[in-house]
Amino acid sequence: xxELPLFSPIKSIEITFKPDAEIVLFSGDVGEFVTQIPDNxxxxxVTSPPYNLGKEYEDxxxxxxxxxxxxxxxxxxxxxxxxxxxLCWQVGNFVENGEIYPLDILYxxxxxxxxxxxxxxxxxxxGHGLHASKRFSGRYETILWFTKSDRYIFNLxxxxxxxxxxxxxxxxxxxxxxxxxxxxxxxxxxxWEILVQDWEELVWDIPNVKSNHPEKTIHPCQFPIELVxxxxxxxxxxxxxxxxxxMGVGSSLIAAIMHGRRAMGCEKEAxxxxxxxxxxxxxxxxxxxxRPIGKPVYQPTGNEKVSQIPEEWKNSAQARLLDKxxxxx
Numbered sequence: 001x002x003e004l005p006l007f008s009p010i011k012s013i014e015i016t017f018k019p020d021a022e023i024v025l026f027s028g029d030v031g032e033f034v035t036q037i038p039d040n041x042x043x044x045x046v047t048s049p050p051y052n053l054g055k056e057y058e059d060x061x062x063x064x065x066x067x068x069x070x071x072x073x074x075x076x077x078x079x080x081x082x083x084x085x086x087l088c089w090q091v092g093n094f095v096e097n098g099e100i101y102p103l104d105i106l107y108x109x110x111x112x113x114x115x116x117x118x119x120x121x122x123x124x125x126x127g128h129g130l131h132a133s134k135r136f137s138g139r140y141e142t143i144l145w146f147t148k149s150d151r152y153i154f155n156l157x158x159x160x161x162x163x164x165x166x167x168x169x170x171x172x173x174x175x176x177x178x179x180x181x182x183x184x185x186x187x188x189x190x191x192w193e194i195l196v197q198d199w200e201e202l203v204w205d206i207p208n209v210k211s212n213h214p215e216k217t218i219h220p221c222q223f224p225i226e227l228v229x230x231x232x233x234x235x236x237x238x239x240x241x242x243x244x245x246x247m248g249v250g251s252s253l254i255a256a257i258m259h260g261r262r263a264m265g266c267e268k269e270a271x272x273x274x275x276x277x278x279x280x281x282x283x284x285x286x287x288x289x290x291r292p293i294g295k296p297v298y299q300p301t302g303n304e305k306v307s308q309i310p311e312e313w314k315n316s317a318q319a320r321l322l323d324k325x326x327x328x329x
Contacts, residue, residue, distance in 0.1 A: 010284040024264040027273040030245045033266045037080045043240035046088040086235040092141040104142040116146040158233040228255035250276025
């Protein structure tokens with residue numbers, strides 16, 4: 001459990017949009033809510049839309065109808081996004097009759113038709129999920145980071161990490177003998193264990209929210225707060241609006257409030273809205289359980305019972321594989 005503010009004042013939570021609000025939780029249809037938001041007012045839109053996979057919280061429709069409906073909403077999101085703002089659209093795959101349809105690829109033309117520019121296609125890699133039997137098990141999703149213009153917020157200093165070799169110096173040229181790094185830290189490319197390839201190779205290794213995750217609620221596809229924190233820190237400034245049109249149980253809003261941003265979310269399931277509200281109260285009261293940003297992914301030592309080979313498998317191919325030197329995930 002991470003350290004949280006014990007006496008942080010509880011901010012008022014509005015139920016409809018107000019220009020001077022700190023937090024807005026709207027219970028209802030996002031298409032209705034977004035009409036309340038003025039043009040060019042949101043610094044960051046970050047969300048994970050329903051994937052149309054036939055889960056209990058969404059209806060299964062054709063992929064064409066699904067994308068057409070989403071395109072209508074995205075046009076409204078483009079309207080409310082500031083000219084220096086960013087949109088982070090986190091999606092997985094649409095699956096039909098065992099065939100994969102990569103949603104990020106299908107979404108791309110929708111954003112491009114609005115003139116938005118793709119800055120990064122980030123891969124979010126996680127270690128656990130549903131097991132497939134007729135194809136490789138899916139263990140990643142993607143985040144499309146679009147900007148509305150060429151003038152956009154990117155706070156590198158907010159996501160810098162301590163340099164691995166801070167004493168390294170220039171060995172030639174006019175700066176010979178002077179420190180070669182940045183005194184504020186290094187771009188998190190090959191240093192941050194969890195972010196080891198994040199901003200350079202665009203692979204984010206963050207555990208997804210499963211049964212033993214400290215943030216787990218009843219939501220079936222909850223994404224971790226940490227995933228949004230990185231976007232908030234790099235792509236917004238304090239006091240900016242962060243909006244999640246499909247907020248679920250409020251992970252995006254919590255990530256925004258943690259770092260001094262204003263937060264706004266919409267969710268049609270009243271039960272999820274109630275959970276999001278309670279999680280915000282838990283944060284202000286210092287009792288919210290969450291996985292802190294940058295915490296290394298747990299690696300079993302081999303001493304745990306669940307990481308040991310069952311007796312029944314001692315002669316199996318998997319046991320022989322695990323006996324080979326090397327790293328396996």
